[in-house]
Amino acid sequence: MSIDLTASTQHVAALLSGVRDEHLTAPTPCGEYTVAALLDHIMGFSSAFTWIARKQDEGLSDDPPHARAEDLDPRWRELLPGRLTELGEAWRDPAADEGQARAAGVELPRSVWRLVALNELLVHGWDLATATGQPYRTDPAAVAVTVEFMGQDADDPASRENNPAFGPIVTVPDDAPAIDRAVGLSGRDPGWKP
Template identity: 30%
Template sequence: MNDMSRTIDLAVTAIRGADPARFTDPTPCPDFTVAALIDHMASGMLLAENSARRVVRPWDPGSSPVLGGVAHEEWAKACAAQAAATAAAWDDPGAWEGEAHMAETPMPAAMIGSLMTAEFALHAWDLAVATGQRLDVPDDLGQVVLDGVGPVAQMGRDGGWYGPEVPLDEGASAWERALSASGRDPRRT
């Protein structure tokens, strides 16, 4: 199982654990309720699948291509199906090679894979925190996420999709440092 599949599994676990009764609750992402975050995660999975399969499509950030019209009680099932398709697409070693597109933006495929691997883990944490779940991230996967976040952290802060880096004590794990670099406080529960 590749690292993206592992972070997709984290995301699906958090989505399955999110009670639809909490869909209007806030999340650590100031722009997202629980429902909006799950929709964003599902849409990101489709975007990542398209990248791996070299599908170039315009992207409407206000659309809901995976969960639009799906009853909240069925969201976990719909997300799991999309997650399986995304994981299968990135399981092909060729998906990581050459150039691909993030919607219509050309980028190195490996960069897209790294960004989305980190994205799925970070948003799994956001959702887990918002819905009172525990998210267990193995040390080696925490390092993979940190490796994905580190090179883009300043660009993320400049672009507004990461918050200011959160100071941590010495000895913080790679996962905690990844959260911190992306503007998330790993001590938040």
């Protein structure tokens, strides 16, 4: 189930120029995050997943990430495109999938961390696009992999309850676009409006 993250990093990066200063305090479909907090989260996970791919992750915290609007680097417009590019490039190395890595108190094969990174990119890209009123271009292969990955525990309520990254599944019509299925599996309403 290995997949190149480059297209997904590029699609998220393409949204950044459409984020205006007045968007930063706006709500997003991602729980309590404002757009600024969401950008802080994307900044953080872009670096963390790059370190995992490059096997430079020994210092990653066992604490879950805590994104906050007030922690958003004021240079995010300058820094985040480069971090996203590095993230895509890091996972193009075939050795990136080798071995185990520990982050946020969870140890997983690096090949699974690749899928987690893809999920974060795809879903939080949708969050950012939706919150800022932008169209969201996605890589169909990435969406299909994400739907398969998130759908693995869809029939196991206990597993979902123990995973704070996802809310309760939002059912979407069978003929809904694949991105709506991915968003619904993440616990978001594809029809969310600011």
